[in-house]
Amino acid sequence: MTDRETSPTRLTLIQRPRRNRKSDWSRRLVRENTLDVSDLIWPVFLTEGDGRRDPVGSMPGVFRLSIDLAVQSIVEAAALGVPAVALFPNTDPTLRDETASVALDPENLVCRACRAIKAAAPEIGVITDVALDPYTSHGHDGILRGDEIVNDETVAVLAQQAVTQARAGSDIIAPSDMMDGRVGAIRAALDAAGFQNVQIMSYAAKYASAFYGPFRDAIGTNKTLRGDKRAYQMDPANTDEALREVALDLEQGADMVMVKPGMPYLDIIHRVAETFHAPTFAYQVSGEYAMIMAAARNGWLDEERAMMESLLAFKRAGAAGVLTYFAPRAAALLRE
């Protein structure tokens, strides 16, 4: 007998989980979840003008693009296999008013971008955001009366906004406003206007989160927002409420649901996916992107590894896909 076989430090183990991890081929063989290009939705910020690429200070590597440059980048993303983009406009401040009138203008930034993208890259899905915050002078997602965001009046405007976007060629309407009853109203308005095939991806469980800060820089609502959104977005302390919100949106006709933010809310994504078995998406929001980028720029995190690990985590939690500002970079890496 050799020393090794008789060594007192040698354990008699039937199960040695490390055996499956001993080599790359074996790790790949037993892998439970994978991230694919088809899981990625790219949120794109839009600005007026031509040839404009304005950096968003709090989101290194993210730009507000004029329509011409947005179209170019989206054509590239489509070529990489990214299935869809989500559009967010930085509206000219002089066009913002109390009632968000520009939201219903078929010539607004989002509608023009939608038409241009559909013409240049018909193979990529276009998701448009339904909510009033990029268009209101007070930065809220709905109509403000006194100090209240009035629900039912807002829903009527959102339904018209959805139809305006569908007419511009939007494939998926994504209400992010958190008003009650908006999914049902939007579905009815779309159907009445002949848009039975336009999908709805509802921001069903959207929390009142500090992680939206950089996004509000990007669309120019950080300075104008009066107060906060806690009277319509969810309390970060709640789980059961998220399940009730998702149930309501599915009953009202949502084709897909979303949980937002992403990483701090993986438990919610998991519960929603397990409970409803409906396509469930996660939004890795601006603040999550900013955190990873800030640490990486300080040399404290490996940027690429942190990016890919964070995205895979959404798949493990049960998400069908992820809205992420990393989408083009992650897609390029996955194609290598």
Ligand SMILES: NCc1[nH]cc(CCC(=O)O)c1CC(=O)O
């Ligand atoms: N309707 C607003 C909206 N749509 C998407 C985001 C946040 C996305 C992000 O932070 O990346 C927000 C911010 C908010 O509710 O204030």
Ligand SMILES: [Mg+2]
């Ligand atoms: Mg709701």
